[in-house]
Amino acid sequence: MDPSPSSLVRVPDVAEMLGINESAVRWLVYTKELPPSTKIAGRLVWKRSQIEKYLDDKFAEAEANTAA
Template sequence: MGEKILFIRDVAEKLGRTEAQLRWMLHQGTAPKSAVIGGRRCWRESDVDAFIDAAFAEAAS
């Protein structure tokens, strides 16, 4: 596999948000793509990086 899996604390830190803010983003549908595996919400690091890249691309246009 090789893809790094991140959990809510990791993603919140990477986005500069609190865990509560990230949960709200999930509720609003504005968070990076994620999945529930083994009862835990998780993200692929590449999806989080793509989310950040897209935000910068949108800001530049």
């Protein structure tokens, strides 16, 4: 199943979703904090669902840490 172009996000989109700048996204890629990306036409892309799951996991982790 090929993802539609609207389900793909690039660095600027991820930055907006996370509320950080593009340099910070690239740092998260470098440190392997973000889910794996792929390159299409020389640009890093993710499935939107990967980034949404990353956010969900981060919130769940934070909630677990405050409940402990």
